[in-house]
Amino acid sequence: MRLLELLSDGAWHSGTALASALGVSRAAVWKQVQAARDLGAPVQSVRGRGYRLPGGYRPLDAAAIRSDLSATAAAVLEDLEVLASVDSTSSYLLRRDDVDNAACFAEHQTGGRGRRGRAWASPFGANLYFSVVCGFDPAPPAVGALSPAVGIALARALRELGAGTVGVKWPNDLVADGAKLGGILLEHRGEAAGGCRIVVGVGLNVDAAPGADDGVDQATARLSDLASPLPERNRLAAVLLDAVLRAAADFRSRGFAPFRETWSEFDALRDRDVWLETGESRIAARAVGVADDGALLAEVDGETRRFYAGELSLRPRR
Template sequence: MSQPNLQLQRQLLALLADGKFHSGQRLAERFGLSRTAIANNLQQLSQLGLDIFKLKGKGYALSSPLQLLDAAVIRNLQCNEVPEIRVQHITDSTNAQLLALIQAGKPLQPGQVIVAEAQTAGRGRRGRQWFSPFGSSLYFSCYWRLEQGIPAAMGLSLVVACVLAELLQQDYHVPAQVKWPNDLYINGAKAAGILVELAGQADAVCELVIGIGLNIRLPQLADQSIDQPFTDLQTHVAATIDRNVLIARLQQHLIGALELFNAAGFVPFQQRFNLFDLYAGKVVKLSGSKETSGICRGVDQQGALLLETATGLQTFYGGELSLRGAT
């Protein structure tokens, strides 16, 4: 199959975004291309997770109307003097894009953000793939600096999760909960994940990228690509989710929380996390090099997990640990 023409694909989607059928012949005439070229580009978009239907005699249509990300709209929604939010059409990974800018020595402002419509190599914690269909979710990466170095980053993923949970509760009245150390759940199913990636030395200024993947309105075939219970925000909200508004709001809230985190560490967020704790007071299993069971007692002032076990209260830090409810 030919290489994707990203500009053409965005123009095609702008037409198909109304959810109505559009004749393949008319699309071909509009763009001065063959019907085969139009079909190939729409097929490539389908492979990115878009539900595009083809009906003989009527043409092509999306399964539902689609709102595209719009850099100009987002700019108008931002508060004054906040850093840029860069909108990409299709990228490998928004985190990877920011990390590449850091490694290239490009000047970045703390709070600068990259978002994308789709990711071809989205990733989660422990190297797992993050399902990133086109126009269906939030793929959001934010640049930040910690003057105190890498050790100061402890608990940061929980800070970000709390910001997201508070925003969803405030703006959409959704009862979001946080699962230590980096996931957000709605009604017992995963809705978002957070991936913090560090670039810096332990005793020097630490540059980092905060990645947030939030399911907004997943396609019908999502269950073929996700191997755990999941949900999306639109399932729990009656009004249509405006991703452009959500992106601007998230950047604003996140910058405020990160500035507080820089000044005071995790301490101001300890109780905020405990309010959203998915497993508060519940029996859980913590897996890593060995398995530990106990009752979840929240987190300490550094964001470490507290488990009440048969041998007493134990403290666990992040890394390669996985937390699950005990059956």
């Protein structure tokens, strides 16, 4: 949205100046302000001063993100889009059937979601929401293992940026000091020829204002509190996208094996007492690692058992 680009410096802009820059009437400026607020952008208005976006923001830009990708990642990426608002970046890519390796970022989502149908808060311009569609032919034998594989890749990238406490809570949460920093959601569709398209959705809390995650049933963390200074927003987007593309490429060629070798380094609940929660039961267990197919290994009543992501949620026992 052009209005938000004009307000991205965080300064006050008069209605007259905005109308001139946009080539519209003052009344049309007000309508655009309302539309921006509907997206979740906290545009302020004060009589005699005009409008501003407190703190400003750096708009995501597809060309800037692509230019910061490694040569390896850029070579496999067929398409990269940045949308102002969308229901969810994953749903958007699932609706596209013209590319097998593409990425989509959005400043705002109206229907962002996590595992098991949970809503994912998506305030405008404060965090990062993106999805990557990856084609696999043949389909991998353990699709679910891609989630912890991507988690490891993202956690490693964030640690390299200075967020040294970031880990992975099986199967798909990025956490820091017990608080949720981000999440990963896999969705896939089989193809008639035997391959499949997997969409990897990522949501990362970067700098959302307090209260932006209202409704979330656990403590949350912000990357801006863990790593300072943060990279410029498009650079951060490129680092994370690069990590996902590289993880997908490694998973395509070697499966989960190389990720399992480093799982213990990033496992946020290793050797911790946990609850394994299904729809109707709660099992006391101890998390002891992951299997070669990405399944959780947990000790229950002295026996090591495998559990899969579709079956349960994992919570630490306090």
